[in-house]
Amino acid sequence: MRFLIVSIAVLLSATFALAASTPKGVCEELATAARNNDFDTFNKLSTPPGRGLASKPKGNKENFQSMHQKQLDRIKDLTCGTELVAGDQAVVKATSKGESRLVPFHKYSDLWRFDLPTYQAFNQIQHGQKHGHKGKKKK
Incomplete structure (x- = not known):
């Protein structure tokens, strides 16, 4: 029984890593995780x-929770x-929502990961913002 449980765990881990x-x-x-608020x-x-x-231990959770709802909705709707x-x-x-966008990733320990800070920076640039504040409009 123990062997079966370990085998299933290894298989699930391999499936997650492969996917x-x-x-x-x-x-x-x-996108699936965002849709499920997971x-x-x-x-x-x-x-x-x-x-x-x-850099704070809860930093990613705070970023996730404070992410502008439009940003999160765009991730939920990603194709x-x-x-x-x-x-x-x-x-x-x-x-997403009829707009093209670039979603950045970085490889850590042979695993590809979503680069949330870069994604947020891309979004700020796209919408003329810097450090969360609206930029001045050019005349």
């Missing part, structure tokens, strides 16, 4: 804590397309 072994696979799993899976698919807010890999960096061209 998410590409940036596109992680992108699809990320923070634990979302966190496992995201980059480890780094600088700033994310993941072509991936472009350059070393340990990658982007997946995706569509």
